[in-house]
Amino acid sequence: MIASGERRAYGLCRPPGHHACTDMAWGFCYLNYIATLAESLRMQGAEHVAILDIDIHHGNGTQQIFYYRPDVMTVSVHADPDRFPIFFSGYADEVGSGAGVGFNLNLPLKPGSDDSAFVDAISVGMRKVRDFGPDVLLVSLGLDAYRADPLSVFEVSTNGFRRAAETIGSFDGPVALSQEGGYPCSELGDNLVAFLAAIDD
Numbered sequence: 001m002i003a004s005g006e007r008r009a010y011g012l013c014r015p016p017g018h019h020a021c022t023d024m025a026w027g028f029c030y031l032n033y034i035a036t037l038a039e040s041l042r043m044q045g046a047e048h049v050a051i052l053d054i055d056i057h058h059g060n061g062t063q064q065i066f067y068y069r070p071d072v073m074t075v076s077v078h079a080d081p082d083r084f085p086i087f088f089s090g091y092a093d094e095v096g097s098g099a100g101v102g103f104n105l106n107l108p109l110k111p112g113s114d115d116s117a118f119v120d121a122i123s124v125g126m127r128k129v130r131d132f133g134p135d136v137l138l139v140s141l142g143l144d145a146y147r148a149d150p151l152s153v154f155e156v157s158t159n160g161f162r163r164a165a166e167t168i169g170s171f172d173g174p175v176a177l178s179q180e181g182g183y184p185c186s187e188l189g190d191n192l193v194a195f196l197a198a199i200d201d
């Protein structure tokens with residue numbers, strides 16, 4: 001849809017994908033959809049692609065796949081891996097390697113982070129994305145930062161997801177979303193609807 005000119009697209013992908021690496025399935029993930037989409041768009045002519053991951057778990061697979069590349073920027077907002085799974089990646093000093101130095105940004109947040117901390121970090125990430133000037137923005141849309149999500153350690157509310165979507169939706173270009181985490185709680189659907197309504201172009 002994005003390749004044919006749509007401004008917004010959403011993929012309800014199950015299982016999620018952002019923990020899958022080039023040679024390793026992990027964390028419920030077998031295929032990294034957002035990375036596959038980025039590579040597909042590159043092959044169809046997009047020169048620069050940015051990926052923003054707002055799942056509460058670090059998008060380690062997406063980071064690993066593009067860690068040495070300057071053409072696909074990866075930004076992840078997640079719970080501090082020092083105190084929350086996945087422990088082995090997602091630290092702020094992981095900035096890319098070789099030609100990819102400066103094209104990976106991790107924004108770990110401490111447990112208990114609320115709407116303001118979550119949205120502020122996303123704003124920081126979006127500034128990095130805008131400076132990069134990508135043709136398209138891809139979003140790994142985790143909803144497990146929600147305060148009542150069974151895996152969450154954040155205090156993000158439904159309105160927090162609305163504000164996050166408004167911040168991301170200010171990007172002046174096409175935005176494609178791929179569903180990542182988000183675990184059974186009665187507000188899961190409300191959070192998705194609030195996000196999608198607020199990011200509508």
Ligand SMILES: [Zn+2]
Binds near residue numbers: 055180181
């Ligand atoms: Zn997650």
